[in-house]
Amino acid sequence: xxxxxxxxxxxxxxxxxxxxxxxxxxxxxxxxxxxxxxxxxxxxxxxxxxxxxxxxxxxxxxxxxxxxxxxxxxxxxxxxxxxxxxxxxxxxxxxxxxxxxxxxxxxxxxxxxxxxxxxxxxxxxxxxxxxxxxxxxxxxxxxxxxxxxxxxxxxxxxxxxxxxxxxxxxxxxxxxxxxxxxxxxxxxxxxxxxxxxxxxxxxxxxxxxxxxxxxxxxxxxxxxxxxxxxxxxxxxxxxxxxxxxxxxxxxxxxxxxxxxxxxxxxxxxxxxxxxxxxxxxxxxxxxxxxxxxxxxxxxxxxxxxxxxxxxx
Amino acid sequence: xxxxxxxxxxxxxxxxxxxxxxxxxxxxxxxxxxxxxxxxxxxxxxxxxxxxxxxxxxxxxxxxxxxxxxxxxxxxxxxxxxxxxxxxxxxxxxxxxxxxxxxxxxxxxxxxxxxxxxxxxxxxxxxxxxxxxxxxxxxxxxxxxxxxxxxxxxxxxxxxxxxxxxxxxxxxxxxxxxxxxxxxxxxxxxxxxxxxxxxxxxxxxxxxxxxxxxxxxxxxxxxxxxxxxxxxxxxxxxxxxxxxxxxxxxxxxxxxxxxxxxxxxxxxxxxxxxxxxxxxxxxxxxxxxxxxxxxxxxxxxxxxxxxxxxxx
Numbered sequence: 001x002x003x004x005x006x007x008x009x010x011x012x013x014x015x016x017x018x019x020x021x022x023x024x025x026x027x028x029x030x031x032x033x034x035x036x037x038x039x040x041x042x043x044x045x046x047x048x049x050x051x052x053x054x055x056x057x058x059x060x061x062x063x064x065x066x067x068x069x070x071x072x073x074x075x076x077x078x079x080x081x082x083x084x085x086x087x088x089x090x091x092x093x094x095x096x097x098x099x100x101x102x103x104x105x106x107x108x109x110x111x112x113x114x115x116x117x118x119x120x121x122x123x124x125x126x127x128x129x130x131x132x133x134x135x136x137x138x139x140x141x142x143x144x145x146x147x148x149x150x151x152x153x154x155x156x157x158x159x160x161x162x163x164x165x166x167x168x169x170x171x172x173x174x175x176x177x178x179x180x181x182x183x184x185x186x187x188x189x190x191x192x193x194x195x196x197x198x199x200x201x202x203x204x205x206x207x208x209x210x211x212x213x214x215x216x217x218x219x220x221x222x223x224x225x226x227x228x229x230x231x232x233x234x235x236x237x238x239x240x241x242x243x244x245x246x247x248x249x250x251x252x253x254x255x256x257x258x259x260x261x262x263x264x265x266x267x268x269x270x271x272x273x274x275x276x277x278x279x280x281x282x283x284x285x286x287x288x289x290x291x292x293x294x295x296x297x298x299x300x301x302x303x304x305x306x307x308x309x310x311x312x
Numbered sequence: 313x314x315x316x317x318x319x320x321x322x323x324x325x326x327x328x329x330x331x332x333x334x335x336x337x338x339x340x341x342x343x344x345x346x347x348x349x350x351x352x353x354x355x356x357x358x359x360x361x362x363x364x365x366x367x368x369x370x371x372x373x374x375x376x377x378x379x380x381x382x383x384x385x386x387x388x389x390x391x392x393x394x395x396x397x398x399x400x401x402x403x404x405x406x407x408x409x410x411x412x413x414x415x416x417x418x419x420x421x422x423x424x425x426x427x428x429x430x431x432x433x434x435x436x437x438x439x440x441x442x443x444x445x446x447x448x449x450x451x452x453x454x455x456x457x458x459x460x461x462x463x464x465x466x467x468x469x470x471x472x473x474x475x476x477x478x479x480x481x482x483x484x485x486x487x488x489x490x491x492x493x494x495x496x497x498x499x500x501x502x503x504x505x506x507x508x509x510x511x512x513x514x515x516x517x518x519x520x521x522x523x524x525x526x527x528x529x530x531x532x533x534x535x536x537x538x539x540x541x542x543x544x545x546x547x548x549x550x551x552x553x554x555x556x557x558x559x560x561x562x563x564x565x566x567x568x569x570x571x572x573x574x575x576x577x578x579x580x581x582x583x584x585x586x587x588x589x590x591x592x593x594x595x596x597x598x599x600x601x602x603x604x605x606x607x608x609x610x611x612x613x614x615x616x617x618x619x620x621x622x623x624x
Contacts, residue, residue: 074597130466144563146470151458153565154442157597158458160562165555165593168480178593243477250472251456251563253465281477281490285386285469 004065005053006118006306007046008111009033010072011086014046017302018053021065021310023122027053028302039088047101066105066312068305069094070114074156079108107308111301113150113159115260116143118303124258124292132254133294134161134245136216136263139175140183140190143304144252149311150304151252162187164244185240188263191216195233204229220266234273242277249278249286260294268293316377316621318430319358320423320613321345322384323398326358329614330365333377333622335434339365340614351400359413378417378624380617381406382426386468391420419620423613425462425471427572428455430615436570436604444566445606446473446557448528448575451487452495452502455616456564461623462616463564474499476556497552500575503528507545516541532578546585554589561590561598572606580605 002021007014014031031049034041050067071094073084079095098106109117116125116133125131131145140162144151151158162183163176170180184190195214199206206229207222208214222230245257257278259270271291279287296303314333319326326343343361346353362379383406385396391407410418421429428437428445437443443457452474456463463470474495475488482492496502507526511518518541519534520526534542557569569590571582583603591599608615 128466130470146458146463146465147461149459151463151564152442153458154440154567155565155597155600157595158442158563158565160565160595160597163562163595164559166480168478168555176595178595180593243480247476247559248563250475251470251560252463253467253470253472255466281492283469283472283475283488283490285467285472288467 002063002065003059004306004309005050005067006070006302006304006309007050007067008070008114008301008305009042009046009087010111011035014042015298015302016046016049017299017306018057019303019306023303025299025303028299033087035088038090042087042089043092043094043097044101047098050102050104061103064104066107066309067098067102068114068307068309069098069106069108070111070301070305071108072111075109076152076154076156079106105309105312107312109150109152109305109308110156112141113143113152114304114308115296115300116145116159116258116304117150117307118296118300118305119258119260119294120145120148121307122303123295123300125256128255130252130254131256131258132159132161132245132248132252133258133260134241135261136186136188136259137261138188140187141261144248145254146252150308161244161248164247166240166244166247182240182244186237186244186263188216191219191233191237191263194236195219195230198229198233198236206230216263217266220269224269234270238270238273239277242274242279243281245274246278246281246283246286249289250283253286254289256290256292258292258294260300264293314375314377315371316618317362317379318382318614318616318618318621319362319379320382320426320617321354321358321399322423323347326354327610327614328358328361329611329618330369331615331618335615337611337615340611345399347400350402354399354401355404355406355409356413359410362414362416373415376416378419378621379410379414380426380619380621381410381418381420382423382613382617383420384423387421388464388466388468391418417621417624419624421462421464421617421620422468424453425455425464426616426620427612428457428471428570428616429462429619430608430612430617431570431572431606432457432460433619434615435607435612437568440567442564442566443568443570444471444473444557444560444564445570445572446553447573448498448500448571449573450500452499453573456560457566458564462620473556473560476559478552478556478559494552494556498549498556498575500528503531503545503549503575506548507531507542510541510545510548518542528575529578532581536581546582550582550585551589554586554591555593557586558590558593558595558598561601562595565598566601568602568604570604570606572612576605
């Protein structure tokens with residue numbers, strides 16, 4: 001039996017999985033992300049945990065293909081992270097450091113890109129080689145898989161789908177400093193904003209009125225209950241997201257588009273609203289593109305990380 | 313010495329080059345594209361020409377790495393073209409047919425994608441592995457190079473940059489059936505349209521008025537002569553193209569963007585107008601992206617085709 005590890009380093013926790021080369025997750029566990037002292041303990045903590053696991057299971061090192069690592073930052077070249085606010089890291093050579101501490105081969109990549117790779121391997125994109133994944137969370141992230149590989153780019157910043165401009169007339173700024181970014185409308189924060197703005201527009205009755213917390217979940221719950229105002233809000237969300245994904249598809253020509261992240265937990269009810277506007281701006285070659293909800297939830301990152309080392 | 317062939321099949325002519333594996337073009341020549349009878353003669357004509365050249369030069373077949381072929385259509389899988397209006401082809405297995413007629417390894421791809429690959433190898437993108445090329449001709453085409461390879465996509469339709477939506481308020485249709493496509497404004501046809509519309513707006517004096525043919529060249533010539541109306545037209549062209557390229561860069565994260573095609577012959581004078589709007593909508597990670605004019609002109613296609621087989 002041959003094995004590999006997938007590691008997903010997040011701002012608060014580190015998820016680790018032990019995989020067979022066939023894609024079975026044998027075991028997964030979590031570590032706390034120790035961000036103090038510039039995050040100096042993070043990689044040693046991971047190495048110690050992996051070395052202990054190898055020992056515990058009595059796995060021969062030559063039976064381990066290596067370690068794939070996802071990092072919440074751009075990763076270029078041989079595992080170079082220039083800095084990451086989330087982990088308090090400055091310049092870090094992830095691959096070299098982990099190789100030295102484990103004696104194993106190491107590959108690393110951006111966590112959002114690797115989540116897409118994970119969904120392609122073991123989730124919603126299974127069997128496909130060309131895929132776009134968009135992750136609707138606090139922000140909007142994503143990954144683009146081209147011919148089975150996650151696009152990385154010259155600066156490790158490929159697939160920043162959340163920052164496609166979908167509204168050239170927006171005056172208000174995105175967190176990135178630009179205006180009209182998809183993230184301004186399709187993130188959890190963005191949907192809540194669309195909701196507040198719609199409710200402020202007039203006084204059409206809606207079950208959303210008077211709710212203590214109007215967030216993305218409240219909007220989709222109201223939609224499911226048949227609330228007309230909620231439907232208008234989701235229609236607007238679908239317009240921006242559908243348009244953004246149509247433009248992304250024109251460049252990447254995916255077989256499937258996977259919708260993930262916290263917002264996607266509302267489920268397939270959102271798909272008709274997205275597809276309607278996607279079809280409106282999709283190039284004819286992309287009209288057959290399938291839409292799927294993500295399947296791996298928080299495991300996507302470790303799956304993609306493991307896949308990265310399997311492809312090495 | 314090892315060799316390879318690059319072939320670029322166009323609607324009227326077929327360009328062929330004999331390359332060394334180091335990227336030197338030893339010889340290039342043209343054939344006429346015989347489109348009659350469903351284009352049945354096209355691949356046999358190419359094979360005959362290649363076989364004759366191998367004979368003429370006395371090259372041993374084992375010294376030839378293979379044949380790369382660019383086709384003006386989407387190419388999927390192992391050289392499958394489903395149909396191409398330009399060549400009158402129906403379903404064609406380019407690679408298999410050429411292998412049978414030459415006994416050599418064959419790879420094929422879309423001509424616009426291969427032109428981008430050619431510019432990366434021997435032209436404006438030399439030394440880079442992540443690049444976008446946009447080709448401003450009668451239409452707007454392009455290629456996206458990710459980690460040294462041309463993106464192909466699930467339907468062979470990746471990098472259709474001309475059909476990114478850059479104007480969500482356009483009412484008039486693009487040839488593709490959508491509205492607001494970059495091609496509607498940044499192609500040779502599009503620039504001529506912007507010019508006619510600007511001249512029709514009011515009667516501000518311009519050297520463009522009264523010219524028999526107001527095409528893209530006339531507009532850039534007038535700009536070079538200091539014509540204010542021409543500058544307004546180029547400003548509008550630059551806005552659409554800059555915005556479209558900023559969105560493309562957000563997905564592909566290129567080190568360099570190469571501007572090619574007939575319109576690009578006007579030269580670097582267009583770059584400040586494009587860059588200004590690119591910077592306005594570029595994600596911060598992409599702000600250092602370089603802009604270059606294409607360098608290989610009509611040879612880009614054969615160079616990219618040869619590169620395709622070299623990478624095989």
